[in-house]
Amino acid sequence: MPFLELDTNLPAGRVPAGLEKRLCAAAAAILGKPEDRVNATVRPGLAMAVNGSTEPCAQLLVSSIGVVGTAEENRGHSARFFEFLTKELGLDQDRIIMRFLPLEPWQIGKKGTVVTFL
Numbered sequence: 001m002p003f004l005e006l007d008t009n010l011p012a013g014r015v016p017a018g019l020e021k022r023l024c025a026a027a028a029a030i031l032g033k034p035e036d037r038v039n040a041t042v043r044p045g046l047a048m049a050v051n052g053s054t055e056p057c058a059q060l061l062v063s064s065i066g067v068v069g070t071a072e073e074n075r076g077h078s079a080r081f082f083e084f085l086t087k088e089l090g091l092d093q094d095r096i097i098m099r100f101l102p103l104e105p106w107q108i109g110k111k112g113t114v115v116t117f118l
Contacts (some may be wrong), residue, residue, distance in 0.1 A: 001108055001115065002031050002064035004040040008089065010056055012044040016088055023084070030080045031067045050097050058089055063101040065108070065115070074100045 004027050008015065016022075020040045028035035050057035060081060062068055068077065078098055085096050105115040 001037045001110075002027055002033050002039065002062065002067070003103075004038070004063075005061040006040070006042045006058060006085075007046050007048060007061075008042075008044050008056075008058040009046050009048045009054065010044050010058070010089065014056075014090075015042065015044040019088060022088065026081070026084045027062070030077055030084075031062075031064060033064070033067070050095060055095060056089075056091055057095040057097075058085060058091060060085065060096070060098045061101065062098065063103050065103050065105055068100040069102040 004023055006019075006023060020042045023040045023042065024038040025035055027033070027038045027040065048054070048057060048059065050059065062077065062081070068074055077100065081098060082093050082096060085091065086093055089096075108115045110118060
């Protein structure tokens with residue numbers, strides 16, 4: 001059950017319509033998870049800086065169980081997410097930063113319990 005949070009200082013009008021849906025589809029393909037289990041939030045128009053600069057930028061947080069736990073995995077994921085985001089947002093790679101956060105099943109609540117018990 002991947003969670004993606006895309007923060008950007010791009011105004012909402014510069015963020016392509018339907019980006020959250022395409023981000024879910026891309027994440028499903030990149031992480032090898034079913035698309036109907038991917039959750040995405042896109043937050044445009046934020047006050048933010050990347051590398052000390054407030055020029056147009058974005059930050060992606062990718063959290064998931066079992067697929068973001070090693071440097072080797074994340075190197076491959078990073079390349080594919082960068083390809084997607086540079087194309088979608090029109091930003092250079094040096095204006096995008098990513099964080100990968102491995103999750104455990106007991107850290108995700110669903111259906112009145114946690115994933116461990118589902």
